[in-house]
Amino acid sequence: xxxxxxxxxxxxxxxxxxxxxxxxxxxxxxxxxxxxxxxxxxxxxxxxxxxxxxxxxxxxxxxxxxxxxxxxxxxxxxxxxxxxxxxxxxxxxxxxxxxxxxxxxxxxxxxxxxxxxxxxxxxxxxxxxxxxxxxxxxxxxxxxxxxxxxxxxxxxxxxxxxxxxxxxxxxxxxxxxxxxxxxxxxxxxxxxxxxxxxxxxxxxxxxxxxxxxxxxxxxxxxxxxxxxxxxxxxxxxxxxxxxxxxxxxxxxxxxxxxxxxxxxxxxxxxxxxxxxxxxxxxxxxxxxxxxxxxxxxxxxxxxxxxxxxxxxxxxxxxxxxxxxxxxxxxxxxxxxxxxxxxx
Numbered sequence: 001x002x003x004x005x006x007x008x009x010x011x012x013x014x015x016x017x018x019x020x021x022x023x024x025x026x027x028x029x030x031x032x033x034x035x036x037x038x039x040x041x042x043x044x045x046x047x048x049x050x051x052x053x054x055x056x057x058x059x060x061x062x063x064x065x066x067x068x069x070x071x072x073x074x075x076x077x078x079x080x081x082x083x084x085x086x087x088x089x090x091x092x093x094x095x096x097x098x099x100x101x102x103x104x105x106x107x108x109x110x111x112x113x114x115x116x117x118x119x120x121x122x123x124x125x126x127x128x129x130x131x132x133x134x135x136x137x138x139x140x141x142x143x144x145x146x147x148x149x150x151x152x153x154x155x156x157x158x159x160x161x162x163x164x165x166x167x168x169x170x171x172x173x174x175x176x177x178x179x180x181x182x183x184x185x186x187x188x189x190x191x192x193x194x195x196x197x198x199x200x201x202x203x204x205x206x207x208x209x210x211x212x213x214x215x216x217x218x219x220x221x222x223x224x225x226x227x228x229x230x231x232x233x234x235x236x237x238x239x240x241x242x243x244x245x246x247x248x249x250x251x252x253x254x255x256x257x258x259x260x261x262x263x264x265x266x267x268x269x270x271x272x273x274x275x276x277x278x279x280x281x282x283x284x285x286x287x288x289x290x291x292x293x294x295x296x297x298x299x300x301x302x303x304x305x306x307x308x309x310x311x312x313x314x315x316x317x318x319x320x321x322x323x324x325x326x327x328x329x330x331x332x333x334x335x336x337x338x339x340x341x342x343x
Contacts, residue, residue: 001148001175001206004104004124006044008177009206010228014261018043018234018254019210021244022084030236031086032097035105038234041254045104047127047231050091050118053081055111071185071246084243088117095121108132112141119145127231130154130183130210136167143171150229151176152210154183158199165203177206177229180222186247187212194218197225212247216257223264230261287313288322288337296329305337312336 001008008015018038024031031048038046057065057077065076072080086094091107098105108127109115118126126142128151133139142149149168153161161178168176178200182191192213200207208229209222219230233248249257273279286307294304300322307316313336314322325342335341 001177003045003106003148006104008228010226012228013265014223014227015045015208015229016043016254016258016261017045017047017229017231019047019231021049021233021248023233023235023240023242023244023248024086025240025242026083026086028086028090028093031090031094034234034236035094035098035103036101037236037251038254039101039103041251042258043103043234043254045106046098046234048086048091048094048105048107049110049129050088050107050114051081051110052085052088053078055113056081069185072243080243088114091117092121095123109142112138115142115145123147125150128152130156130181133164134160136164139164139167140171143168143173146172146174148175148177149173150179150208152179152181153196153200154181154210161200162203175206176204177208178204179208179210179229179231180227181210182212185212185244186214187218189213189215189217192218192221194222194225197222197227201226214247216253216260219257220260220264223261224268230257232257283311284309285311286316287311288316288319289313290331290333290335290337292333294327294331296327298327300325300327300342314338 006015020031020034023034035046059078061076067073067075067077067080095105104124106123106125106127107118108129109118110132125148126145128142128149130152133151133153133156151164165176180196180200184191197207207227208231209219209227210231211219219232222230233244234254235245235248235250237250238245238248286309288305289308290304291306292304307319322342328341328343331341
C-alpha cells in the first residue's frame with residue numbers, strides 16, 4: 001500500500017507515524033511546532049484527530065458519562081473532549097502547514113462531518129481509532145472515500161476485527177492496515193501481547209502497532225514480528241502537560257525510534273542468505289588442501305590431502321568424491337584443491 005507515494009509493507013522500512021492527538025493543548029501554533037518537530041525527527045507522517053465534543057458524546061453528568069480511568073478520572077466525556085479538541089476551523093491550516101514543510105498528514109475522523117471536511121482537504125488516508133472500529137455504519141461511511149484505511153483494534157475481539165475488515169473490503173477499500181493496540185494509557189509492556197500481530201496477518205497483509213507504552217521496546221519488537229508501521233503519541237515536551245502527555249514521546253525519542261526501527265528492519269534481511277555460495281566468513285572454514293608435494297599422475301589419498309582451514313579449496317563435502325582421482329600436474333604443499341587439478 002501507499003500513502004502519498006510512500007510505499008508501506010514488510011519489504012519497506014517501517015512507516016513511522018507521530019500521533020499529535022491532544023498534545024496541541026488547543027493552540028494552532030503549538031500544533032504547527034509539533035508537526036515541525038515530527039518532521040525533524042524523521043517521522044513519515046503526522047496524524048491528527050478531527051472531532052468536536054458533540055460528535056463524540058452528549059453533555060451529561062450521569063454516572064455512565066463520568067470517566068474512571070486514572071489520567072482523566074472525574075471528568076465527563078463531554079468535558080474531556082471539549083477541553084482537548086482543536087477547533088475544526090484550524091484543520092485546513094494544519095494540513096497546509098504539513099504539506100508546506102514536506103511531511104504527510106492524515107487524520108482520525110470521529111463523525112461523518114469530519115470525514116466530509118477531511119475529503120475537502122484531500123486527506124490521503126483515514127485512521128480509525130480503537131473505539132470507533134466496532135461502529136460498522138461509520139466504517140461504511142469512511143470506506144466511501146476509497147482512501148487507505150488504518151484501523152486500530154484495541155478493544156475488538158477477533159470476530160469484530162474480521163467483520164470490520166470485511167465491511168471495509170466490501171465497500172471497496174483496497175488498502176487496509178490493522179494496528180495491534182492496547183487501549184491502556186500508558187500501556188504496560190507486560191500487556192503488549194505482540195503475538196497478536198501474527199493473527200492479525202490472517203486478516204490483512206498490512207499490520208502495524210499503535211503503541212501507548214512508555215519506551216521503544218514493544219515498537220522495535222513489533223518490527224521484528226512483521227509490523228510495517230508504528231504509531232506513537234508525540235509531543236514537544238511531556239512537562240507541558242495535557243491529556244496524553246504521560247504516554248507521548250518527544251523529538252529525540254522519535255528520532256531514535258526512527259533510527260532503531262530501521263536497524264531492526266534491516267537486520268531481518270532475507271532467508272535467501274542460505275542460497276548464497278559465498279556467505280561472510282566462509283574463507284575461514286575448512287576446505288580440501290594438498291598437504292605435501294605431489295607429482296603428476298599421483299593418486300589422491302588421505303596421505304596427500306586433508307580438510308583444513310582456510311576455506312579456499314573444495315568443500316570437505318567432496319572428500320570421498322576426489323579420493324583415487326589423479327593429479328593433472330605437480331603441485332606444492334599448501335595448494336588449495338580444485339576440480340580442474342584432477343582427472
